[in-house]
């Protein structure tokens with residue numbers, strides 16, 4: 001296990017008091033490792049799981065050359081430039097069984113989409129291209145077809161013995177279908193990541209508690225629950241933990257005993273008069289960061305027992321932004337996933353944005369298509385780090401890079417679309 005001090009010593013220019021966002025990712029990349037353990041799951045239960053090994057194709061898909069169209073199969077060598085071809089229909093090949101007859105020159109077989117190509121035939125003329133040419137005969141006008149047209153080749157989708165899906169892939173609906181097309185009933189996936197989370201702060205109310213002056217309802221547990229569920233984690237909700245050392249200690253110990261990762265919100269800002277930071281320090285190997293970013297400056301990361309700790313700030317928007325920027329990629333790595341961060345889009349800013357060089361800023365954006373078909377983006381009004389409605393309205397985060405200064409109307413900005421993550 002990598003200790004905080006060792007990772008810190010290896011990272012060039014590491015300054016926990018003014019950490020660049022990209023350095024935070026580089027640090028976390030060294031802190032976390034894929035969890036051990038895998039299980040076989042049925043395809044219907046495999047969506048979102050991460051493959052623990054390559055899926056080797058036991059068969060070729062499709063298993064035979066077959067027709068891509070409803071039409072007539074024939075030997076394409078008979079096609080001659082500039083002349084129509086007349087053929088006699090000698091039978092019908094249906095999907096699901098092989099047609100057994102033989103086909104000579106000047107003959108063809110009526111064939112359905114997916115039916116096995118009869119021996120010796122390599123070309124299919126779609127039904128709608130043909131003309132009737134007397135009893136049991138068709139004509140193919142000149143210039144419409146090349147030899148080999150409308151034939152699907154055996155193994156053109158997947159070849160027997162080759163990897164069809166790779167270790168580290170997160171199974172999408174398409175990947176589930178692909179595994180099923182190989183006849184596989186189960187796939188071997190990494191065990192689900194267990195993540196425990198709780199909110200801290202004496203002013204935080206649980207649902208069901210009566211409102212009182214100065215108190216706010218806990219929203220972070222609900223956003224974190226949703227974010228983790230979308231990632232396919234097993235979630236352990238530990239509620240709101242009050243700011244008392246004994247309660248915090250019990251919560252951290254219980255979380256560390258049961259989860260691969262612990263996520264907390266609140267209590268990590270500078271000058272917090274609470275015990276959260278002190279307890280993290282006491283029980284674990286933890287770094288307290290000030291990240292050069294907005295929103296979401298303070299963050300604690302490290303380990304308590306064998307669990308990785310992500311101590312997020314308390315502000316609701318900061319929680320989601322730091323989750324997306326740092327926690328999500330780290331959890332994906334722990335899940336055994338190998339996917340790259342999705343590419344950022346480029347869009348024209350519909351408004352001017354004040355931006356200080358020297359920190360990465362994440363503005364909540366609404367990306368839309370302009371009249372000329374290009375992408376444009378505007379911000380969702382109040383960008384305060386407590387304004388959760390801005391996250392609801394937004395469909396992506398405008399990422400203003402570390403060294404970037406003010407932006408003018410029409411400038412190109414980068415956007416990370418939420419794309420199902422939120």
Ligand code: AMP
Nearest residue numbers: 199217218219220266267269313314315
């Ligand atoms: P902190 O990081 O603890 O200083 O909290 C920063 C701000 O976020 C304060 O206004 C808190 O009231 C608010 N906050 C902290 N935790 C939560 C939570 N779980 N749900 C909603 N707001 C929170």
Ligand code: MG
Nearest residue numbers: 201266267314
């Ligand atoms: Mg607090």
